[in-house]
Amino acid sequence: MADTLSVKLFNKQAWGKYGDSLKFAFYCMTHPLDGFWDLTHEKRGTIAAANTILIATIFMRLMKLRYTSFIFLTVYWEELNIFLYIASILFPLALWVLGNWGLTTLFDGKGKLSQIYMATCYGMLPYPVIQLPLTVFSNFVTVEEGQFYSVLSVISLIYCGLLIIAAMGQIHEYGAGKNLLFTVASLFAMLVIIFILMIFFSMISQGVMYFISLVREFLFRL
Amino acid sequence: MKKRMSDNLIRRAAALIGAGLMAASLFAGTAETARAATHQFGYTYNLDYWGDVQNSPDLYTPCMVLTSADLGLEVKMNAPQGLTMVGDHLYVCDSGNNRILDLQLNGTGIPTVERIIEGVKGVEPATFSNPTDFAISEDGNIFIADQGNARILKTDPDFNFILQFDKPTDQALDPKLVFAPTKIVVDTAERVYCIAAGINKGLCKYEADGTFSGFIGATKVTFDFLDYIWKKFATQAQRAQMESFVPTEYDNIYMDHEGFIYACTGAVDREELRNDKADAVRKINLMGNDILVRNGEWGIYGDIHMGNAGGYEGPSYFSDVTVFDNDIFVCLDRNRGRLFGYDDQGHMVFAFGSNGNMDGYFRRPVAIEHYDHDLYVLDTLDCAITVFIPTKFGATVYRAIDEFDAGNYVTSGESWQEAIDMNGNYDLAYIGIGRSLLRQERYAEAMRYFEVKYDDENYSKAFKQFRKEWVESNIVIIVIVLLALFLIPLGIGRFRKIRHDIDTADIFIVEGSAANSSKEQ
Numbered sequence: 001m002a003d004t005l006s007v008k009l010f011n012k013q014a015w016g017k018y019g020d021s022l023k024f025a026f027y028c029m030t031h032p033l034d035g036f037w038d039l040t041h042e043k044r045g046t047i048a049a050a051n052t053i054l055i056a057t058i059f060m061r062l063m064k065l066r067y068t069s070f071i072f073l074t075v076y077w078e079e080l081n082i083f084l085y086i087a088s089i090l091f092p093l094a095l096w097v098l099g100n101w102g103l104t105t106l107f108d109g110k111g112k113l114s115q116i117y118m119a120t121c122y123g124m125l126p127y128p129v130i131q132l133p134l135t136v137f138s139n140f141v142t143v144e145e146g147q148f149y150s151v152l153s154v155i156s157l158i159y160c161g162l163l164i165i166a167a168m169g170q171i172h173e174y175g176a177g178k179n180l181l182f183t184v185a186s187l188f189a190m191l192v193i194i195f196i197l198m199i200f201f202s203m204i205s206q207g208v209m210y211f212i213s214l215v216r217e218f219l220f221r222l
Numbered sequence: 223m224k225k226r227m228s229d230n231l232i233r234r235a236a237a238l239i240g241a242g243l244m245a246a247s248l249f250a251g252t253a254e255t256a257r258a259a260t261h262q263f264g265y266t267y268n269l270d271y272w273g274d275v276q277n278s279p280d281l282y283t284p285c286m287v288l289t290s291a292d293l294g295l296e297v298k299m300n301a302p303q304g305l306t307m308v309g310d311h312l313y314v315c316d317s318g319n320n321r322i323l324d325l326q327l328n329g330t331g332i333p334t335v336e337r338i339i340e341g342v343k344g345v346e347p348a349t350f351s352n353p354t355d356f357a358i359s360e361d362g363n364i365f366i367a368d369q370g371n372a373r374i375l376k377t378d379p380d381f382n383f384i385l386q387f388d389k390p391t392d393q394a395l396d397p398k399l400v401f402a403p404t405k406i407v408v409d410t411a412e413r414v415y416c417i418a419a420g421i422n423k424g425l426c427k428y429e430a431d432g433t434f435s436g437f438i439g440a441t442k443v444t445f446d447f448l449d450y451i452w453k454k455f456a457t458q459a460q461r462a463q464m465e466s467f468v469p470t471e472y473d474n475i476y477m478d479h480e481g482f483i484y485a486c487t488g489a490v491d492r493e494e495l496r497n498d499k500a501d502a503v504r505k506i507n508l509m510g511n512d513i514l515v516r517n518g519e520w521g522i523y524g525d526i527h528m529g530n531a532g533g534y535e536g537p538s539y540f541s542d543v544t545v546f547d548n549d550i551f552v553c554l555d556r557n558r559g560r561l562f563g564y565d566d567q568g569h570m571v572f573a574f575g576s577n578g579n580m581d582g583y584f585r586r587p588v589a590i591e592h593y594d595h596d597l598y599v600l601d602t603l604d605c606a607i608t609v610f611i612p613t614k615f616g617a618t619v620y621r622a623i624d625e626f627d628a629g630n631y632v633t634s635g636e637s638w639q640e641a642i643d644m645n646g647n648y649d650l651a652y653i654g655i656g657r658s659l660l661r662q663e664r665y666a667e668a669m670r671y672f673e674v675k676y677d678d679e680n681y682s683k684a685f686k687q688f689r690k691e692w693v694e695s696n697i698v699i700i701v702i703v704l705l706a707l708f709l710i711p712l713g714i715g716r717f718r719k720i721r722h723d724i725d726t727a728d729i730f731i732v733e734g735s736a737a738n739s740s741k742e743q
């Protein structure tokens with residue numbers, strides 16, 4: 001067992017593949033259409049690299065809280081729940097991947113669930129890449145110069161959004177119009193999932209409450 | 223991003239206020255603790271950056287409560303409405319008894335009643351009917367809002383009638399409306415500004431000769447677009463039921479030492495206050511525009527947590543305002559019986575008081591005046607004037623502010639440090655120290671104080687200077703580093719190029735070795 005682990009850990013070829021696929025994320029960032037096509041069709045991307053980018057994004061978002069100058073971001077630490085904060089990325093991501101997959105499989109999408117996840121994570125790369133220097137930068141500016149910060153911050157998000165949309169189009173082999181249509185449809189699918197989840201949870205809690213009150217009543221009458 | 227108000231917070235604040243009231247009712251039971259009533263938890267508070275209520279040591283303590291008996295009045299005061307401080311004379315409009323009391327202050331002793339003014343000479347009717355406000359111009363002429371007689375009287379210092387101001391001659395006014403002036407102020411040129419019941423176009427302005435010259439400073443009319451659409455579909459009767467989009471009337475006015483009029487109103491909506499659509503207090507200039515500085519994190523409308531607690535709900539109802547010479551203004555909240563002090567930048571300096579029957583508590587406070595930094599609050603139900611004097615903490619805060627205004631930044635900073643020693647939760651003190659350090663050009667320290675209390679504007683000012691100084695003192699290193707950043711990669715590139723040129727130069731390629739390598743292939 002230990003043997004296989006060490007083999008895995010020191011497998012130079014696997015690490016090389018991982019390193020290449022991670023480097024390829026930067027290529028996707030600058031050449032989205034070409035890059036995301038090769039990501040799945042040429043098998044240039046790996047799930048490991050996607051996970052790394054996701055973790056980097058979450059880590060960056062957390063670091064941003066602490067290290068951004070208070071001029072741009074003040075945090076009410078007393079009420080900050082770090083797990084909820086992490087979930088604020090993971091939950092929409094999961095909804096998006098599921099919603100997108102659920103729809104596109106029905107409409108000739110060529111991407112698999114894992115590929116959608118991978119491409120979406122690759123699309124999030126601009127966030128850590130732009131936010132890291134930006135967070136450092138925020139500590140060297142005054143309020144008047146703050147426009148740079150705000151604009152760049154918004155750009156990082158828009159960049160991510162555009163990359164993800166482009167990525168979806170490439171891995172599903174959709175044209176521009178169909179891609180946009182399914183982007184919007186995926187957003188609706190996310191809403192539907194939330195709705196179903198809410199119904200599900202309220203039903204479950206009602207059901208549980210029913211049995212609890214039944215047992216209570218029973219004990220009461222004994 | 224910055225302003226954040228969660229329900230949780232409001233609940234916490236409400237619980238705090240509730241606890242305070244409960245403690246108050248417990249203490250009220252025992253006679254010996256009554257004197258210490260104002261020192262209890264939650265009487266004085268302030269808001270921090272987040273809008274959380276931070277309990278504070280008292281800035282004011284009630285020095286005395288003047289009732290009719292204390293003043294030695296034969297006829298007890300009845301529903302007094304107005305309070306005016308001129309020099310060291312305090313004029314009380316004893317509206318219910320149709321008279322005006324002239325009190326001479328005696329330091330911290332009980333004021334003496336100098337005169338009881340029952341009427342004026344040279345006009346019919348000579349007596350007052352429900353006088354609600356009183357003013358004296360710089361020339362010593364006296365102005366009285368005689369509400370019941372629908373007039374504002376102007377008399378000489380001996381109460382000989384000079385002229386009277388009547389209902390504004392404005393076409394837009396309802397002819398059936400009876401002129402009922404409630405509050406007046408007089409400027410240096412003896413122009414009169416008055417609030418009249420039922421007139422919502424702003425303040426009525428009269429020239430010195432008694433002619434009406436227009437309305438100024440009407441509140442902005444705000445309306446909801448949704449409401450507007452609803453109104454389009456509503457029937458006549460329904461529309462009448464709805465609130466109409468009209469400016470709100472002011473409740474009280476005060477003219478500060480620079481001639482600006484502070485006007486306050488209590489008829490404000492909670493949501494409009496929170497969205498900056500309505501103002502509880504305005505500072506009106508000659509053009510009638512609002513020039514009140516609102517740089518505080520929270521709006522100037524008293525309590526920002528308006529939970530229903532202790533039987534009170536809704537926003538603070540500002541019934542009067544008074545302005546110190548250092549531009550700190552104190553608003554009187556009739557709803558919860560509180561006094562709110564704000565500085566010239568709109569930061570809350572203090573909030574204290576409550577409703578109740580003990581000293582320092584109110585039932586229906588209607589008017590506030592100040593003498594130096596002492597506050598005089600008139601309660602119309604109690605028919606009493608409560609005199610507040612600054613505590614050690616309050617005096618320290620005022621000293622710090624006054625020293626700063628006078629340009630003594632070092633002593634100001636020291637006073638603020640004293641204030642912090644008494645109340646570590648006092649945001650103004652940290653920012654005050656920061657500002658004092660900023661003026662002393664100790665930028666790095668100033669930045670630390672500003673950062674603690676999230677003052678981004680001042681922090682930026684300090685940081686800008688700090689950055690400039692840093693760049694100036696490290697300019698050599700910066701230039702070297704920049705040059706290095708350019709030259710080293712350039713040098714490496716050059717070096718590689720030369721090496722490459724040497725390696726591939728024709729003269730070094732030996733015939734034999736080339737032949738050898740071709741053989742190997």
